[in-house]
Amino acid sequence: MTKVWDGFIRGFHWLLVTGIVLLYVSGEQEWMDLHFVTGYLLLALFAARLIWGVVGSDTAKIANLFHGPRAVKQALKHEDKRYGHNAAGSYMVLLFFVLIAVQLISGLMSTDDIMMEGLWLRWYQVVGLKSQVTSITLTSICLLQRLPYTFWQLSFIACVAKT
Numbered sequence: 001m002t003k004v005w006d007g008f009i010r011g012f013h014w015l016l017v018t019g020i021v022l023l024y025v026s027g028e029q030e031w032m033d034l035h036f037v038t039g040y041l042l043l044a045l046f047a048a049r050l051i052w053g054v055v056g057s058d059t060a061k062i063a064n065l066f067h068g069p070r071a072v073k074q075a076l077k078h079e080d081k082r083y084g085h086n087a088a089g090s091y092m093v094l095l096f097f098v099l100i101a102v103q104l105i106s107g108l109m110s111t112d113d114i115m116m117e118g119l120w121l122r123w124y125q126v127v128g129l130k131s132q133v134t135s136i137t138l139t140s141i142c143l144l145q146r147l148p149y150t151f152w153q154l155s156f157i158a159c160v161a162k163t
Contacts, residue, residue, distance in 0.1 A: 004083045006057045012049050016100075019045065039107045046104060059084035065094050 005013075019042040026035035053062030067075075067087035075086040085093055 004059055006060060008052050008056060009060050012045065012052075015045055016042070039104065042100075043104050043108075046100060065090040067091075 019038055022038045023035060023042070026032070026038060050062070052060055058064065064084065067090055071087035072091060075088040
């Protein structure tokens, strides 16, 4: 058996899954202390993954995820025998990176206008940009946090349908 992913990537995947589940449950149950801590830990994990994408193993390198449209079409038509993600799978990984980044960053800009405020919202207050419109706008951006859950549900359905 050939191992495709190194230990860091395997650990990253499982910690990410665990963190996303914790974020979802803690958000739904309004356990905001756990939600904030988990969000910050996932932000650190995501930053570590980006660094590992530059200095890590060949299959972990982010540069290997960029392919042209022709390579994606070919990957969808023919089985690819190389290790790691094929061109179509690489696009999925890049989309996941973007969705996770939006989710994590939007959490830094959220507020419940009672007790909890994201780190960046506090920065806006210090700089003097805090207004009701800014708060509403930044909190509205947080509605994008639901998008990754929908995407993951569709991805799961696609994986199950393929098997």
